[in-house]
Amino acid sequence: MKTKLTLSKEYIKGLWENNPVFKQVLGMCPALAVTVSALNGIAMALATTFVLVFSSLIISTFRKLIPSQVRIAAYILIIATFVTLVDLIMKAQFPSLSKELGPYIPLIVVNCLILGRQEAFSSKNTVFRSVVDALGMGTGFLIALFVLGGIREILGSRTILGLQVLPDFYEPWLIMILPAGAFLTLGFLMGFLNTYTERKKRLEREAILKKHIKPISDTPINTVEA
Amino acid sequence: MATVTANPTYKLELTSSPHVHSRWSTKQAMWMVVFALVPCIVSAILFFGIYQLTIIAVSVGFAVGTEAAIKYVRKRKITLNDGSALITGLLLALILPPNFNLAFVALGSIVAIALGKEIFGGLGYNIFNPALVGRAFLQASFPVQMTTWEQPNYAVDSVTSATPLASFKFDAVGTELNTMLIGNIGGSLGETSTIAILLGGLFLIAIGIVNYRIPLAMVIGVILFGGVFWLVDPAAYQNPLFHLLGGGFMFGALFMATDWVSSPLQSKGMWIYGFGIALVLILIRLFGGLPEGVMYAILFMNAFVPLINRYTQPTVFGGAK
Numbered sequence: 001m002k003t004k005l006t007l008s009k010e011y012i013k014g015l016w017e018n019n020p021v022f023k024q025v026l027g028m029c030p031a032l033a034v035t036v037s038a039l040n041g042i043a044m045a046l047a048t049t050f051v052l053v054f055s056s057l058i059i060s061t062f063r064k065l066i067p068s069q070v071r072i073a074a075y076i077l078i079i080a081t082f083v084t085l086v087d088l089i090m091k092a093q094f095p096s097l098s099k100e101l102g103p104y105i106p107l108i109v110v111n112c113l114i115l116g117r118q119e120a121f122s123s124k125n126t127v128f129r130s131v132v133d134a135l136g137m138g139t140g141f142l143i144a145l146f147v148l149g150g151i152r153e154i155l156g157s158r159t160i161l162g163l164q165v166l167p168d169f170y171e172p173w174l175i176m177i178l179p180a181g182a183f184l185t186l187g188f189l190m191g192f193l194n195t196y197t198e199r200k201k202r203l204e205r206e207a208i209l210k211k212h213i214k215p216i217s218d219t220p221i222n223t224v225e226a
Numbered sequence: 227m228a229t230v231t232a233n234p235t236y237k238l239e240l241t242s243s244p245h246v247h248s249r250w251s252t253k254q255a256m257w258m259v260v261f262a263l264v265p266c267i268v269s270a271i272l273f274f275g276i277y278q279l280t281i282i283a284v285s286v287g288f289a290v291g292t293e294a295a296i297k298y299v300r301k302r303k304i305t306l307n308d309g310s311a312l313i314t315g316l317l318l319a320l321i322l323p324p325n326f327n328l329a330f331v332a333l334g335s336i337v338a339i340a341l342g343k344e345i346f347g348g349l350g351y352n353i354f355n356p357a358l359v360g361r362a363f364l365q366a367s368f369p370v371q372m373t374t375w376e377q378p379n380y381a382v383d384s385v386t387s388a389t390p391l392a393s394f395k396f397d398a399v400g401t402e403l404n405t406m407l408i409g410n411i412g413g414s415l416g417e418t419s420t421i422a423i424l425l426g427g428l429f430l431i432a433i434g435i436v437n438y439r440i441p442l443a444m445v446i447g448v449i450l451f452g453g454v455f456w457l458v459d460p461a462a463y464q465n466p467l468f469h470l471l472g473g474g475f476m477f478g479a480l481f482m483a484t485d486w487v488s489s490p491l492q493s494k495g496m497w498i499y500g501f502g503i504a505l506v507l508i509l510i511r512l513f514g515g516l517p518e519g520v521m522y523a524i525l526f527m528n529a530f531v532p533l534i535n536r537y538t539q540p541t542v543f544g545g546a547k
C-alpha cells in the first residue's frame with residue numbers, strides 16, 4: 001500500500017510537482033483560450049476551483065454509494081450542477097466578465113482537470129483529503145493561468161490587471177493576445193520549467209553518485225585490451 | 227596480448243541535413259545565395275532609398291547575433307560562417323515593407339532565428355522557412371505597420387502607394403504590367419522588381435543551387451489555377467500574369483519556397499509542393515481576406531513537406547517492382 005502524504009503535502013503537490021497545467025497538461029482548453037489577460041485567467045481559475053472543490057466534496061462523500069459502472073455519468077451530473085451554479089452566479093454578479101469568458105464557463109463541465117481529479121483522487125480518498133487535494137489543484141491552476149494571462153497581457157496590451165506597466169513607445173505585440181500567443185507562451189513556460197526540473201534532478205543524481213561511487217581508475221578510456 | 231588504441235585521426239562525423247547532392251558545400255552555396263540577392267538589394271535601394279540599407283543591416287545583425295547567442299547558451303559549436311543566419315536576416319529584410327520600424331525589424335529577426343530555426347535544433351532541423359516565420363510573427367503582431375507601403379521613388383501617381391494586389395482587391399484599380407516587371411510599385415523591399423529577382427534566381431538555377439522544379443511548378447500552377455478564374459470572369463479576376471508579377475510571388479518562388487531544409491527532397495515531391503503552394507496562393511488572393519498570401523501559402527506547404535517526402539520515396543534499387 002502506498003504511504004499516505006501528509007495533508008500539507010497533499011495541498012502543495014498541486015502547486016508545483018503536479019501542477020495541473022505545467023505538469024499534468026490538463027485543462028488546456030481554458031488555459032489557452034481565456035488567458036488573454038491576467039484578470040480573465042484569475043476569474044477562470046476561481047470558477048474552476050469552486051467547481052473542483054465542491055464536486056470533490058460531494059463525490060468523495062458518496063464514493064461508496066456510486067456504482068462503478070455509472071460513475072462517469074454520476075460525476076458529470078454532479079460537476080454540471082456546480083458549473084450551472086457558477087454560470088448563473090457570474091451572469092448575475094459579473095455580467096461583463098461572464099460575457100468575456102463566453103462559452104468557456106459552461107465548458108468547465110468537460111474540463112479534464114475536474115473529471116481527472118474525481119477519477120484519480122476523490123473516488124478513492126476521504127472527504128477531507130479530497131477537498132485539500134482539490135484546493136491544491138485549484139491553486140496550481142490559478143498560478144498557471146495567472147502567469148500565462150499576465151505574460152500575454154503585458155506583451156499583448158502592455159498592461160497587467162488593467163494597469164499600464166510598459167511605456168507608451170512600446171508597441172503591443174498583437175500576436176500575444178491571439179491564440180498563437182497562448183501556444184508560444186505556454187510552450188516557452190513549459191520548456192523552461194522542464195529544463196529547470198531536469199537540471200535539478202541531474203544535479204541530485206550526480207551528488208548521490210559522487211557520494212557512493214569511487215572513481216574506478218586512471219586508465220584512459222580509449223585504450224582497449226585485445 | 228596486443229594493445230589497440232583508438233585512432234584519433236579518423237572520426238565518424240554525424241551532421242544534420244541539408245546533405246546536398248551537389249558540388250557545393252553548404253558554406254559556398256550560402257554565399258552564392260547572398261551574391262544572387264545583390265540585384266534585389268540594389269532594386270530596394272533604387273526604388274525606396276538608401277535608408278533601406280539600415281533595415282538590412284539591423285536584420286542581418288540581429289539574426290547573426292541571435293544565432294551566436296543561442297549556440298553559446300546551448301554550448302554548441304558556433305557555426306556562423308556557414309552563412310545561414312546571414313541569409314535568413316537578408317531574406318527577412320527583403321520581405322519587409324520599406325522604412326519599417328527598426329525595433330520591429332530586430333524583433334522579427336530574433337524570432338526568425340530563435341523560433342524559426344534554433345528551437346528545432348538549428349540549421350537542417352527547422353520545419354518552416356525561418357525568414358517567413360519571422361515575417362508571419364511581425365504580420366500577426368503589427369498588422370497596421372506591416373501593410374503601410376511607402377510610395378516608390380519614381381511613382382507616376384499616388385495610386386501606387388498601395389501594392390498592386392491590394393489596390394486591385396480593395397479598390398479594383400489595376401496596375402500596368404511593365405511597371406510591375408521593372409518594380410516601380412509599392413511592396414516589400416526586395417519583392418517589387420521582377421527583373422532583379424529573376425536575375426538572381428536564374429543565376430542560382432543555372433549553377434545548380436536552386437532546383438528549377440519548385441519555381442516552375444509554382445509558375446505553372448498559378449497560370450493554371452489563376453487562368454481558370456480569369457477565363458471564367460476576366461473582369462472580376464486578374465489575368466495570371468498579374469499574379470506572377472504581383473506581390474512576393476517571384477521572390478517567394480525563387481528564394482523562399484526553394485529553401486533546402488524546408489522543401490521536399492524528391493523531384494516528384496517538388497512538383498506536388500510547388501502546385502500546392504500555387505493552389506493555396508490563388509485561393510488566398512482570390513477568396514481570402516488578405517490581398518497577398520505567398521508567405522502563408524509557403525508556410526502552409528512547409529508543414530506538408532515531411533508527409534510529401536514519405537509518400538514520394540522512390541523504390542529502392544532491386545526492391546519491389
